[in-house]
Amino acid sequence: MSGSFALKTLTALSDLHPNMANVKIIGIVIGKTDVKGFPDRKNIGAERYTVSFTVRDSPAHFVNVASWGSEDYIRSLSDSFRVGECLIIENPLVQRKEMEREEKFCPATPSNCKLLLSENHSIVKVCSCYEVDAKLLSLIHLPVKESHDYYSLGDIVANGQNLNGKIINVLAAVRSVGEPKYFTTSDGRKGQRCEVKLYDETEPSFAMLCWDNESVLLAQSWMPRETVIFASDVRISFDKFRNCMTATVISKSIITANPDTPEANILLNFIRENTETSALENEIDTYWKDSVNLSEIVEVYTVKQLKMKALKKEGKVDPFYGILYTYISTLSLDGQATSVVRNRCLGCGYIVNEASNACSTCNKDSAAFPSIFPSFDLLVDLTDHTGTLHSCSLTGRVAEETLGCTVNEFLAMTEEQKTALKWQFLLERSKIYFKLVLSHRARGGFRVSVLSCKLADPTEASKNLSGQGNI
Structure with missing residues (x-):
């Protein structure tokens, strides 16, 4: 630490005790809440504002800091620093922590004290990282709980x-x-x-x-x-x-x-x-969740218009996106689970060869490298009054969000439950966001992937039955 923050003037958090006066501490901010406003019971119609944060000065010691005051003061204080920055705090009020009440809403801390900042008496300064000991900065990468105390x-x-x-x-x-x-x-x-x-x-x-x-x-x-x-x-x-x-x-x-x-x-x-090992990162992102922002997709098509658009796009490689209001006319959920769920490689998102149980894209063997997981891999038919799109891809997270269940939950279902799930969607008009990619190997010369599928609002759907997409 530089000479500007002489160590003798600072109090370590481990030495704090209630009602201590003339305290000056330094610490790194490891947590912070939003500014909140509450009705002021002493001044009807007015609001008091508060912000709280947690500072740490050693691996074993960190403390919660709070401040109450006018909106201008609290917002100014909150805006003056972020998590990961180091602060000098002068003249806080050191109070005994009310364990049960405090730890219900605030981070649990090893200290039996908390600090209160006063608008009139306390001072908070942000330190430049160049002025602070590297040991203090490194505390931002140290969890506040034991490193093995977590759930996978x-x-x-x-x-x-x-x-x-x-x-x-x-x-x-x-x-x-x-x-x-x-x-x-x-x-x-x-x-x-x-x-x-x-x-x-x-x-x-x-x-x-x-x-x-x-x-x-x-x-x-x-x-x-x-x-x-x-x-x-x-x-x-x-x-x-x-x-x-x-x-x-x-x-x-x-x-x-x-x-x-x-x-x-x-x-x-x-x-x-x-x-x-992911050579085809773009394809992975398409599998996990297409990177396009759904709110930017506005073109609405009928099935017939979509097929015409695909014909006009022949020879082009760029995918295009749109919205369909269609019925799911084929959805094979019951029967053989293997036709619904396939193993994919966690590294690249591609389907794993079931005979060898190895990923041909990553060249990873799951026995040596446990990176295989089960994933929905559905082909659905989409139908409206103008025709049918066959074998549209409904996979991964999109399939889970559409069906309302995870793969593991689906595999635990009885055949009757799977059939009931299927009939929740069959012949119900849905609003479907799609991605279309031209492919000479696919039926009809193109491949359609479902990006989102939710039951359609009847009024919204009726207004869009004729489509409006740019063909």
Whole structure:
């Protein structure tokens, strides 16, 4: 540390005790919540604002810091620093922590104290990384829980609804980070959400939801297929809409990116090996979830118009996208499971040779390299009043979202349950986002992949029966 922050003037977090005066600490911010407003009970009609964060100065010691005040002060304080920055905090009020109340909503800390910042007496300064000891900066990569104290994604899926509502730790790699989606609540407050897809050696894709601005901002800095995260104290829930388990970042959560632990390094090596062996990255992304933003797809077609457009595109290689309002006229869910579910390679997304159980694309043998997972691999027929599109591809995550169940949940169903599931979709008009690629080997000279399939709103569908796509 440079001379500008003389060590003798600083108090270590380990030495804090309630009602201590003239305290000056330095720490790295490892977690932070959004600014929140509450009705001021002393001043009817007015609001008080608060923000809280967690700082750490050594592997064993970190503490929660909170501040209450006017909207201008709290927003200014919050905007002055981010997770990962180092702060000098002068003259905070050192209070005894109310264990039960505090740890219900705030990150659990080893300290029996908490710090309160006062607008009039406390000072918060952001330190340049050049002024701070490297040991302090390195703490951002140290999880706040024991490195082995976590669930794998496969453990969560296997435990299923037994974990519903539980708060646990998760170690996983980042597969993708969704765009922030903005919304307004019923009482007029603005918010945003972001969905992060995680994966590890045991599960190819698992959703983690961020609902507050700070965690959304943090997630945007993660590099897909390069970042590993240790998420401490996330809530596990059963998502009825998707019919699967998900994780949610809450006010107790602290997320450590690229943790410096043996377990994280093993996972990092796993994702690097898989990325390096992926020669056809674009095809992988198409399999996992097409990279196109569905909200940008607006052209509506009938089946006949789509076939005409494909004929005019002959010789061109670029795919094109659109929307269909059709019935699923063929959906083979019951019968042989092997025609519905196929093994794919986690490294490249391609179907594995079932006889050799090896991936011909990656040249990986699953016995030596356990990177095989079961995936939906459906061919569906789509029909409207103008004709039928045969053998359209409905695979992977899109199939799971459409059917409302994971592969493992589907495989556990009885034949009667599979038949009932099939009839939920057959002959029901659906709104389908598609991708069409010309292929001389495919029936009709083109191949259609379903990017999204949901039951259509009748009014919306009736307005679009004639199509409007540019042919």
